[in-house]
Amino acid sequence: MEIRRLPCSVRELDSHEDFIRQGDRPKVSAIVVEGMLARYHLLPNGARQYLSFHLAGDMPDSQCLFIEVMDHAVCAIGKAFVASVPHRDLMKLFDSRPKVGAAIWRETLIDAAIFREAITNNSARSAPARMAHLFCELFYRSRASGLTRDDTCILPIGLNQLGEALGLSLATVNRALANLRDTDLADFKSGSLTIRNWAGLADCGEFNPRYLHLRREPF
Amino acid sequence: MEIRRLPCSVRELDSHEDFIRQGDRPKVSAIVVEGMLARYHLLPNGARQYLSFHLAGDMPDSQCLFIEVMDHAVCAIGKAFVASVPHRDLMKLFDSRPKVGAAIWRETLIDAAIFREAITNNSARSAPARMAHLFCELFYRSRASGLTRDDTCILPIGLNQLGEALGLSLATVNRALANLRDTDLADFKSGSLTIRNWAGLADCGEFNPRYLHLRREPF
């Protein structure tokens, strides 16, 4: 894509560092170059609700192109590198190349599909199933982006954060992980996820990759 | 908006009637003319997860403009009228008037913000709080669209469906409603919602309308 030719500045983010905060009015959008970013809500009691995770190539804050003030925050999950592109330049690009605009619009619609799936996941499934579904999604997307090696992918996230993503307490997350390990479906340990039985894991989490709308599927 | 001038066909939908099903590849997009539409996932066990509700003026399936196959369904909540506009015509409009395209893009981004809020609502809040938040959102949006009278708005939805939206069982929905009624926050009865204490309800549901990004606020 021609986005690569736009002027941009790359920045390194430390683990847990915020890239944007709720209430900000950013003038640039970010593209993940390396590592992982996440969006989250900050709740009145100080707790967090993680909303989505973003891998290399994703634009985790495309929404701020058209919506002035951020209703959520974006932070790094593990060390990450992001490229910032001014909105002005993106808009000019959309004018001169409408297809690029349409492609990014499409990406934002897929983001929305991922949000919808998260609603269903966190509302209608048991703790181990939620865990399994999230693992399936992250592994599938990682693999589609060529970020896996054999059956494992990097996932520099803590159990607490997993809970804040899935609407579960730390203890329940732990037991769900133990469950997946015991049934030999997946093994999550010290920031890396290993798939032991893909079909079984997908079945447990009712994972159907249709909603990701990938052009070429990694399986 | 110039959308009104596009050729379109208006159709009446019965309560519960599907407008689009999962797996469809629609060639038209809908605009709600009257009544209410909802998006939902159909789960493997036959259950539903409602994802969002759409009032007059909304485009509940804008996503199919750029994504071929539907990953969710859209149905009527109560009787409704929808106008269908062929994608072809919308695309032509976007070409000739980029501002219209940007406005619709913005709408889809607000949809995404509503999905995010639903993730948080269904993951991080108690049953009565979820109920309160949903009521706040629907009343606020209804009011912004001029669809309320005094402190009540039409909400032709059953308790079962409320549960399928909030990730709660029928019994819990009932008790949550009783709770809101007892504390004199809101009264939901036979398809209409009456707000008794707006500040209290918003507080109970931690409702902050920021995420709706409305240009002019109804309160």
Added chain:
DNA sequence: CGCGCCCTTGAATTAAGTCAACTGATGTGG
């Protein structure tokens, strides 16, 4: 009248949350 649908309520059950103690790595300073 009687049937079906939706709402309501109560009692029993279960999944998940809370609380607290303990482990095991990692890291720091004396």
Added chain:
DNA sequence: CCACATCAGTTGACTTAATTCAAGGGCGCG
């Protein structure tokens, strides 16, 4: 190099919120 602090993960006992199950009530409709 060891003593100690720290932090993330693990596990168990208890509590609670929500689910499930079951029975009953109101109401519209044939």
